[in-house]
Amino acid sequence: MKKPSAMKLHAAAILIVFWLGIFTIDTVKGSIGSQPMRKFSCVNLSTQQLNIRKLVSYEKREVPVEAIMFITTKGIKICVSPKEKWVQTAMKKIDEKRTRGK
Template sequence: MKLHAAAILIIFWLGVFTVHTVKGSAGSQPMRKFSCVSLFTQQLNIRQLVSYEKQQVPVNAIMFITTKGIKICVSPDQKWVQAAMKKIDQKRATKGR
C-alpha cells in the first residue's frame, strides 16, 4: 500500500512540475483567448461598446467588447470603427481623471 501511495504522489508531483514548466514558458508570451478570424460587416451601436482590442494576426481587425461582454470583430478601415474607438478612448480618459 505504501508503494502505491508513493507512486501516486510521484505522478502528482510530476504533473505539477510539468504544468509549472509549461505555464512558465507559455506565460512569458501573451496568448489571446479569443482571436478574430472573420469580420462582422454591419455597423454596431456605439453606445453598447465598452472597450476594444487591436489585432493584426490572423486578420487585421478591431475586436469590440459590448456592455454584455460579447466580442465582435470588425474591419479597422471603416469610418464608424475609428469614431467608436475614439469615443471609447475619450471615456477612458475622463474616467482616469
C-alpha cells in the same frame, strides 16, 4: 541478517509508484495552470454596424487579420474592419470616455 519479505518489498514498490504518480500529476497541473491564457484572435470580421453606446472598449489586432476587436457592455468580443467609418467614430467615442473618466 534477515532478508525483507516479498510482501514488504511489494508494499514498498506500491508506495513508491503511488507517490511518483501524485508528484507527476501535481507537476503537470502546475505547468498547465501557469501558462498564460491564449488571447482572443480575430479570424472572422463582422460586417454589421454595432450600437456604439453598447461598446466599452476596443483592441487593435493584426494577426491573423487586421481588425478592431470591440468589447461590449456584456463582455462580448466582436471583430470588425478598421477601415469602416463607423469603426473610426466608435473608437474616438471610446477614447473620449476614457479621457473624461481619468
